[in-house]
Amino acid sequence: MCGIVGAVARSNIVPTLLEGLRRLEYRGYDSAGLALMNGGLHRLRTTGRVAELSKLADEQDFHGEVGIAHTRWATHGAPSERNAHPHFSGEISKVAVVHNGIIENHEPLRQRLQDAGYQFTSDTDTEVIAHLITFNLRETSDLFEAVCRSVDELQGAYAIAVMEEVDPERIVVSRNGAPLLLGLSESGNYAASDASALLQVTKRMIYLEEGDVAELRRDSYRIVSLHDGARKEVVRPIHESELTNEAVDMGPYAHFMQKEIFEQPGVVANTLEMVLNAQSISPRLFGSEAEDIFNTTDGILILACGTSYHAGLVARYWLEALAGLTCNVEIASEYRYRHPVASPKALVVGISQSGETADTLAALSYAKSLGHRHSLAICNVAESALVRQTDLRFLTRAGPEIGVASTKAFTTQLAALMLLAMTLAKLRGKLSGEGEREIIAALRHLPVALQHALQVEPQVKVWAEGFAQKRHALFLGRGVHYPIAMEGALKLKEISYIHAEAYAAGELKHGPLALVDKDMPVVAIAPNDALLEKLKSNLQEVRARGGELYVFADADSHIQESEGVHIIRLAEHAGSLSPILHTIPLQLLAYHVALQKGTDVDKPRNLAKSVTVE
Template sequence: MCGIIGYLGNHEATPLLLDGLKSLEYRGYDSAGIAVLDRTSGLTSTTKSESKVALLTARLQDCMPKGRLGIGHTRWATHGKPSLVNAHPHTDCGGRIVVVHNGIIENFRELRDELVSRGHIFVSETDSEVIPHLIEDASGEDLLTAVRGALKRITGAYALGIMSRDEPDLLIGARMNAPLVLGMCQDEFFLASDITAVIPHTKKVLILGEGEIVAVTPMGPEVTTLDGAPVAPKIIHVDWDVSQAQKGGFSHFMLKEIHEAPDAVANALRGRLLPDGNVNLQGCDLTDADLRGFQNVLLLGMGTSMHAALVGEHVIEDWAGIPAQAADASEFRYRRPTIGPETLTVVLTQSGETADTIVGLRQAKALGSYTMAVTNVVASTAARDSHAALYLNAGPEIGVASSKTFVSHVVNLYLLAARLASAHGRMPIERKQELSQALRELPEGLRAVLGREAEIADLARRYARFRNFLFVGRGINHAIALEGALKLKEISYVHAEGTSAGALKHGPIALLDQDFPVVAICTDGATRDKMASNVHEVAARGAPVLALVTQGEHHLDDVTTDRIEIPACDEAAVAILNTVVLQLFAYHVAVELGRDVDQPRNLAKSVTVE
């Protein structure tokens, strides 16, 4: 989500840090900063920008800090609004220890309260600032020992760049659930969250493993565990160019972001799904009594976010037992809705700036409804204008067609539905435990599906000759069918229509013939048998059928043209697995047709006009 750069070597650090930050801009960010240590004076110079790297560069133009050790950062806000004071690097009380951080510290509130009680002074709203104070507070004779002690107290995800004016020849990096690499040259070293920032200087890269720390001195790097046990460094030779590196070696940003779905799910759950199966909606101060006061839920969205809203509608009614309605935000403004304080209005917008959704949010708020934004951008308009915000924490999404943010939206709605169900006393303990287990296992299930990409790509190449598609599903998978159709038409420019399978006989079935394939979502669940009947109806009209079925199921073998098997799991989890399969299918159809996958014609990432 954020970008980290660090330098130790024989050249001036400032221009190299700025170049590194520029190479990380593609990730998306809201503020930036660098800190450079001058060994001669023993002073650290910190400069920040509340917006872009260009502004940071301009501020440094007339007085470039001197020093050959430094760290830099581009921030994607998760705790605290984008501002100069919240921008990294952060320091301890005396400005001696300097830290840049990518990730989320789950227990930062407890740590911060403890540190404040011991006299530490905080200046920002960020979770990251606890780290330099923990290092300052940790017992240890040297920086590395203090860092180890501090990190053992942290719960969450981090990639870190750390330096101290007391040890001007030492650059420390550490990672847990967030990437970090070290580029190695003859006499200089580049610490970075992304290989993009390294490969202009070297192709020799050390990949830091989970829970590992690298201590870099002019003599070279030493890798250890948090307990100090030595680790053999994992060094690779990178053959990518900068463009490929930004895409993580994938052909397109969209494919990279589809493959980031497991991490997006893990980030959505982190700190929210508690070990006992209960849910903590971070950023929302509603009590059980407050939640019981909501007698209905309104969900507003557009496009992909509207399809996520339909999933939310289904699970909120099913789990919490209260009425829920998903509505097209652009049409909501023309209604005279009967909502008020008893209505929880949830607006879904990846960017937080979708114009139609913002209008609907303000309309609902004016009618007295409590409003909650589910968005990927901290301090966006939707987040600011709502009473509460649930942040996706999915990281920047560059591809215009949403992929990982749809998955993250759905997982956040699952958590909201589970929280409502608990407050209303509608979710039995057994179901809570089942759902909790299913969500915890979801990242691994997604990796299993992504591991079958070659099979899905082969099917996509064979189906790319068709000019029309019909996607069908029932129940929760009706929304997934709509999303699958949207994804295909967005990036391949092939006509695709999504519908409930029950609506087939009410019109769409008239379209079907041997040149009009049907993608049918037939995975296990409450609608399995009904879907089987629909597939038989479709096959009888001669239409090719590509079916998504549960692994090991063969009841449709004789009537389907092709099948994609999905791992067996909870119905809520399998809907997300189905989603990623359809994203891969759409992607590979578009690639086969030679489309511009990341920037489809006529579309924009953030629709800020009505």
């Protein structure tokens, strides 16, 4: 959520700032703005899209060589121009600030600043930062020093970028709990909350760490680390980004979500690359210390949110069945406020696409404080906070995921979690050599199976025409496919705005059957597994109440189409990997229903891609 782009360059940086914001649109936002140095500090703000901001910049001939820009996702204060960033402070020498995150102590700071004579013109916590920096400039004439003093007083998660009118040749940035990186090039130096925003100008990136404050000039930069009141100038490594412009462009697809659904065979193959040509798996997939840590592990605690939480729920079935390990899966935002009993030998697994999910990071820290000794990150971003804060890691190779509704990140997480279950099972003597080879063979075939699953799209499109007229939907699954039903319901909610909920099919008669009628479509996942006959009985309960069934079945599930029973058959049964395969048609259903309804598929209302605030 929210996006920052900053630049200090040798030529007009307005196109760079606007293109950077465009590439950050996927993070979710409701307003946009930019500030520039050009004979003084000037700004443009709008509650429209980045395209509207670009139009305003053209109309007003906005140009300059130093500037900051922002897309805002409303937390404090409604979406409006007065609440949009950048925020200004100061009358003699203006300061401009853009900010991602939440300042938890903004209320006492606001009161203190109001008592000092500062007038607030917005409802945001961000304006507190701008006035606080101006307040600290009374005691020091140096912007960098004023920012350092100010962030020492801030509590919460944030990333900020600051400019000052009296010193127009630099910007100052800082991060604490929200992602921020620097981009270095011969044309100037840059800052952004996501590498994708800077690929247009450079691939040389520095990922700032917690408590870093950095100063950017055209030909130089410096970084100071602030910890416990101490300051130390530091050198952070320069990384050559592996992202490409093509990876963050839509290509021939109508939406990023569509592109990302169809990328899944390739990205799952990339994620599994290290084992697809092997006859066995190694704990080193998860780090050099993995074998020692896994050998002392007596349970698993999975912490995640949203789609990643559903991946964890699937993994629980695999970890219990294959490895014989107790597995608890917790919603990170709930876990951090409970008083759970910790098991020091239980491995904590944090799952996050971005690796910057605030609730998951906080839950991980909380688990460590309770006595959990070892942790593992399953993440799509190598330089993320989650990866840096765990002992072990497995990097999925989904590539940039732009659509707010997660698709390819989910299936690559599932692939990684199956590898984890296999590895633990093997070390515990629960997986025979023959069993290991069978699962590896199934993983090797998985990209092909996913490609076949995508071929049901024409049939899904037909279903979507009827679904678009509905207001509610029920999703059913049994066993390991129940979390997949949950994921299918979430996808439909996220992008079509149809109310949907998932139930374990065996629970149907314990309440939700009361909702079933001809206007409530019921989507069922019907793989040919040990629970198929049980599921068939549940489906008969729906038909007996006049409910209309939409069933995703395996080719050999032997469920017959009839009046009120619609069947789409997948080409094959994937055994223990079936949950990954059955995810595909559910994603396609949500996508095509959203198309029918005309919603904003890639940027659904009220949602953000990377939830970096509580």
